[in-house]
Amino acid sequence: MIRKLIGVFAVAIAVGPTAAQSPAPPTISPAVAPAAPIPIDHFASLPFLTAPELSPDGTRIAARIAIAGQLRLAIVPLGDVKKMVMLGMGDNDLNDWEWVNNDWLIANIGATEKVEGDDWYLTRTAAVSADGKKISILGARTAAQNAGNVLWMARDGSPHILLAMQTSVYSNDPGFWPEVRDFDVSTGKSVRVVPSTDKVSSWFTDGAGMVRMGVAYNDDNRSYRLLYRDNPTKSFRTVSKARGRGASLGSLPAMFLPESGKALAFDDDDGFNALYAFDLATLKTGEKMFGKPGYDIGGIIPDATGTRIIGVQYTDTRARTHWFDPALAKIQADIDKAVGARHAQITSWSSDFSVLIVKVAGADRPGAYYVYRPDDGRLRILAKVNEALGTDAQSPVSTIKYKARDGLEISAILTVPKGKAAKDLPFILMPHGGPFARDDESWDWWAQFLASRGYAVLQPNYRGSSGYGTTFAEKGQGQWGLAMQDDLVDAVKWATGSGLADAKRICIVGGSYGGYAAFRAAQRDTGLYRCAVSYAGVSDLSAMLRYDSRFLNSGARGDWMRQQAPDLKNVSPINHAAEFSVPMLIMHGKVDRVVPVKQSREMVEKLKAAGKPYRYVEQPLGDHHFSRQADRAQFLTELEAFLKQYNPA
Structure with missing residues (x-):
């Protein structure tokens, strides 16, 4: 495996035209011959090399590398992999x-x-x-x-x-x-x-x-x-x-x-x-x-x-x-x-x-x-980065824009299954975490895995997402589970209205804040989704604010939470378990240091008491960032099985 690290040959980089960006979904992606699905382990592989940093004299790199499914800090002389030093933390x-x-x-x-x-x-x-x-x-x-x-x-x-x-x-x-x-x-x-x-x-x-x-x-x-x-x-x-x-x-x-x-x-x-x-x-x-x-x-x-x-x-x-x-x-x-x-x-x-x-x-x-x-x-x-997948293209990705119900323009990242027409596809809505973050046209192993299984995936940068200016960010203040959630509903309406998505085959999948949005969708948006998946999701905003007050209460984030404060109970899914209307897959890492595992455990207890359908999987060594390859593979395996049952492609 160490041989993957340093190549000794020059790579000829082919010159080609820059791909044009389309504001609407493509009518069809390049045709390919039918083939067996790419194995789950290929998508679950940890990035072999992450953020290599050159020493000032350019003779060494320091990077995080994946060895046997675990992450290590490695120091490697350029051109002499035999002298690589690996350090555990x-x-x-x-x-x-x-x-x-x-x-x-x-x-x-x-x-x-x-x-x-x-x-x-x-x-x-x-x-x-x-x-x-x-x-x-x-x-x-x-x-x-x-x-x-x-x-x-x-x-x-x-x-x-x-x-x-x-x-x-x-x-x-x-x-x-x-x-x-x-x-x-x-x-x-x-x-x-x-x-x-x-x-x-x-x-x-x-x-x-x-x-x-x-x-x-x-x-x-x-x-x-x-x-x-x-x-x-x-x-x-x-x-x-x-x-x-x-x-x-x-x-x-x-x-x-x-x-x-x-x-x-x-x-x-x-x-x-x-x-x-x-x-x-x-x-x-x-x-x-x-x-x-x-x-x-x-x-x-x-x-x-x-x-x-x-x-x-x-x-x-x-x-x-x-x-x-x-x-x-x-x-x-x-x-x-x-x-x-x-x-x-x-x-x-x-x-x-x-x-x-x-x-x-x-x-x-x-x-x-x-x-x-x-x-x-x-x-x-x-x-x-991923030896199993190599450098070959997977499913095509583009940026689309749609209008929310109040006229706000929202960008979203669309992944369409390779070789399939962008019409009447089984559909996954995948809101990002944060929520003080955004998605862009970069490699996403969740989205690409889902596309490899035949699903179109849309990742909306709902109001409050970062990078789109002050006004756009401020529109998210006080809107957890409210207008931010409406933006997700409007993304689904765009997808069905444009003919991209099959309105009868829609599921929402998310992690962290995206997991919160999945909980909230299952509770609030009856009839829109067939199922919901939360990984490391937040179910109780009041408890989360107490746990992470230094982050959530600082600066602009504090303005968000203070404006939201009178309504925290109403928009916390844990208080509305009886209103959940679709089956849920809930997963969480036991050693998550960002969103404590009790956010999922307590939600599960409420759903159980309310007699609602769910599957709960707790990963004993799992953290918030999928630092272990085994946890990634287990998540994708559970996700695939759950979708086959409740939202088949």
Whole structure:
């Protein structure tokens, strides 16, 4: 299996025309000869390689790899797979990893622990040597709940990072508010550079590693303070305040520039998140640097010094990068031309850009990672994401748009079974999780599996989904299970009205918030669906808010929940088990740290008491993110059997 990792041959990338996007479903996808269904295990395979990160000198990669159905952190010298080092993280989640210099990297890990009888999710930062021989948890003796927020890493090759960390779990202790420490990752030693400051939960640094700004929030009176300094010898001063419901400090710097008083910031003055010049003296935005009409900008890409911007990321129908650097823009254009209709993303690079990692994939194929060296212009294969499926196209995917009942235009991702006419198909509505998220034209193993079994799959980006601007997001406030659910009903009506879906063969399938939507549909939308499937779904919004208040009660999410608060009971399916009208498949991982398993367990008890049909499967080692291949395969097996019984293709 290790041989999958490093290829030694150059891959000839065929040049082809870019696939045209259609606003409506295709009349027919390319015909293929009848064949046996692709085995479940092919779709359930864990991605063999995830997010490979190049070391600054371009000689090693660090990535998450799948071995024997389990995920590990791997450090691999390019071209010498025999020296690969694989590291397990025990029962911890491996959330992220990044190189500090050529000899050290850091990994963000997390785990659920009991704190005075309650489950708390703790984050930590681990320092890992490039040879894998040394691993240490930074600040292990003093860290409290959150110690995984890396604010800055040295860019000069030294092993230093700035880490914001809590030292107490009690909100009345000063240590509840994160302090900032300078860690030498090679020794684990640190010095405090900014002490805990009352109510300040977020700190911001410039490219040189100076902590420049902090944001304080007082939940008692819903007030904000913005703290700022321009010199490390100075004290922080309050430069802006805001108070009350819907209050905001306005734009905050996304990058501090070397020029005195200058920065870059995101702002949504025109309704969509865009990048602007920012004056630190006036806290006002200036010239718009980049915006994408109709979509929000997602993030910036700094240069090797951390003081200049070389690109911005955004998602329209799929994830894209706009490069400001002319050389990188040309590289992107050359690769795009070479891969044709497939999607090419430059995902990692050495500090001098002499070595790049490129992912070539598509909504219809999991794709592969390649090594690209601009000096020879060749893409050399690193690893296929899914060895079983390879790089061949599966079912075609497109973006459609439909109107909700109030006239709001909604985008949705449509997958049509390969080789079948887009007419009168058995149909699966699949709302995304979050709900502060969105779907796009990228590989989705649920959707592609369902399409391989003959189902058309529609994934609506209902109101409140991210990436479509401020107004679209705000339309989701207070609408869990209400207008957000109406958008799903209207998606079904579009599918049946356009002739795509057979109105008598419709099921709703979802995970996390999508699982909540499946519960709610089974309870609310009688006569529309034949069945419903929830994986890790939320059934009790009040209980979920108590469990995850730090996430659900923060910022815009808090506005959503506060506006929803008077109606939480009414829109929580657990309170309406007697109203469920269709059979349900309910599945949940026992070690889910995002949505606790009791959300499904208690829903099942209510359905049982009400005499409603359901099948409940609990995965003893399952988590929220399908980190185990066995759990993926079991889910797809149960899903296929359930659909054959209640919504056959």
